[in-house]
Amino acid sequence: MTAPVAKTVKPPRKTGPRAVAKDASGARKLVKAAQSAGDGAPSETPKGPRAKAGEARKAAILKAALAVFARQGLDGASVEAIAQAAGISKANLLYYHPSKDALYLAVLEQGLALWLAPLSRFTEADDPAEAIAALIGAKLVLSRDHPEVSRLFALEMLRGAPLLKPVLAGPLKAVFDAKVAVIQAWVAAGKLSRVDPPHLIFAIWALTQHYADFAVQVRALSGKTLSDKAFMDETQAAITALVLDGARRR
Amino acid sequence: MTAPVAKTVKPPRKTGPRAVAKDASGARKLVKAAQSAGDGAPSETPKGPRAKAGEARKAAILKAALAVFARQGLDGASVEAIAQAAGISKANLLYYHPSKDALYLAVLEQGLALWLAPLSRFTEADDPAEAIAALIGAKLVLSRDHPEVSRLFALEMLRGAPLLKPVLAGPLKAVFDAKVAVIQAWVAAGKLSRVDPPHLIFAIWALTQHYADFAVQVRALSGKTLSDKAFMDETQAAITALVLDGARRR
DNA sequence: TCCATGTTTGACCAAATGGTCCAAGTTCGA
DNA sequence: TCGAACTTGGACCATTTGGTCAAACATGGA
Numbered sequence: 166m167t168a169p170v171a172k173t174v175k176p177p178r179k180t181g182p183r184a185v186a187k188d189a190s191g192a193r194k195l196v197k198a199a200q201s202a203g204d205g206a207p208s209e210t211p212k213g214p215r216a217k218a219g220e221a222r223k224a225a226i227l228k229a230a231l232a233v234f235a236r237q238g239l240d241g242a243s244v245e246a247i248a249q250a251a252g253i254s255k256a257n258l259l260y261y262h263p264s265k266d267a268l269y270l271a272v273l274e275q276g277l278a279l280w281l282a283p284l285s286r287f288t289e290a291d292d293p294a295e296a297i298a299a300l301i302g303a304k305l306v307l308s309r310d311h312p313e314v315s316r317l318f319a320l321e322m323l324r325g326a327p328l329l330k331p332v333l334a335g336p337l338k339a340v341f342d343a344k345v346a347v348i349q350a351w352v353a354a355g356k357l358s359r360v361d362p363p364h365l366i367f368a369i370w371a372l373t374q375h376y377a378d379f380a381v382q383v384r385a386l387s388g389k390t391l392s393d394k395a396f397m398d399e400t401q402a403a404i405t406a407l408v409l410d411g412a413r414r415r
Numbered sequence: 416m417t418a419p420v421a422k423t424v425k426p427p428r429k430t431g432p433r434a435v436a437k438d439a440s441g442a443r444k445l446v447k448a449a450q451s452a453g454d455g456a457p458s459e460t461p462k463g464p465r466a467k468a469g470e471a472r473k474a475a476i477l478k479a480a481l482a483v484f485a486r487q488g489l490d491g492a493s494v495e496a497i498a499q500a501a502g503i504s505k506a507n508l509l510y511y512h513p514s515k516d517a518l519y520l521a522v523l524e525q526g527l528a529l530w531l532a533p534l535s536r537f538t539e540a541d542d543p544a545e546a547i548a549a550l551i552g553a554k555l556v557l558s559r560d561h562p563e564v565s566r567l568f569a570l571e572m573l574r575g576a577p578l579l580k581p582v583l584a585g586p587l588k589a590v591f592d593a594k595v596a597v598i599q600a601w602v603a604a605g606k607l608s609r610v611d612p613p614h615l616i617f618a619i620w621a622l623t624q625h626y627a628d629f630a631v632q633v634r635a636l637s638g639k640t641l642s643d644k645a646f647m648d649e650t651q652a653a654i655t656a657l658v659l660d661g662a663r664r665r
Numbered sequence: 666t667c668c669a670t671g672t673t674t675g676a677c678c679a680a681a682t683g684g685t686c687c688a689a690g691t692t693c694g695a
Numbered sequence: 696t697c698g699a700a701c702t703t704g705g706a707c708c709a710t711t712t713g714g715t716c717a718a719a720c721a722t723g724g725a
Contacts, residue, residue: 382572
């Protein structure tokens, strides 16, 4: 078990700014974060230099934490290791993020918008082939530029998504259903072959995320990484071609 | 760190049968296992009832370990938890498998053959469409019947494949290259469209494994699981159709 | 039947780890 | 300039956990 249960009622002595409640169901936080994922305005409160610096440090910690969590997993990562990666002491890290779990939640929350965004970008009015190609492109860019985010979510899925399940069942399902409808409409309008919409979406996710999540394997077998411009282009072309036209000779 | 380094030289007092050496590079073991993956004969030594029972118990432990490791990861799983899942005491588990790492290695080793098998099943002589469909089918069956194996390997990839890298670079790459050549030949012979062979293989892996690794998400969004016969068939059809013919209308 | 060999477990140990505390700096703003 | 509030980290604590050990318990074969 990660979080030891306090025998005695611990006095809420927390001093840190914005001590995140390690509420049993941080899941709720994630759902809210997902819902407001599109909103551009992050926060309106005017900040003094103190608060701003604090915010920056908090972000730096989050960045370090993402890197470590994405590689080692929640259990494999030690707070000490994350602190070290962030260049501060463990105690100091715990000053900004009240607990390892809270930190993990914050990291997840931070990646959520990025992770959910690409799907919400096409509508019935778009040209199917273009829209699909664009979705593939967007997800692939994400796999190249933020592979840790992809890995973190993959890790979370493999765990059974204890924290994410509500997000999946709520906000994500909403977008998903909407896009399924869009694809369905395309098919009905004869603009697309008789594909199965849900599976098409799964396919695009699987194909693109694979290059982040299984990067080691891709690298071991092909010798390349998405960071190689040529390989990136080649991959995007290959996936797009496959999804749009398949492998069978016409 | 998972394995505390013994300060004093610990006398090799191990009594358990077949104490697996927790050699720094258990990776070598995996490579050997992978190479002999095809061999049917498991072992020829005639066994007394004692040894046979031991073997059975060892296998039971492996099964329990697979289940736990695949969900919790190497670090998240406690030996105690695995022992409990296997219905024995921790000390007893450690009698059969000398250390957590050795157990993990054994689990990985056990899953390896299953994991590597499907790819090695097609040759240039086969009909491309049929061979590809068969590969998809085989991998999907694996995702349905042994999702834990898929998850375990996914977990390993996400960690950066510390143990598997040699397998990837060795035996797997060998098969991979061979199959790339086969696909290349098909393309050259005009039996297949101008696909990129490596990416086609990656695609098939990604598409099929997705349903095991991201099962929670698939379930949350579609409400179905591969265990549902109808969904299984539908999925297989969808993936096969996509890979062979794509989504674009002809 | 008897015991050598294999099996099982509770007790125990040391290291690692999440988290707390407090004393010693910093720094902003009045 | 001065102090109240914010930061920082070393020391410390309790729990978890991988692993050991010795003593009790089976059991198959002579």
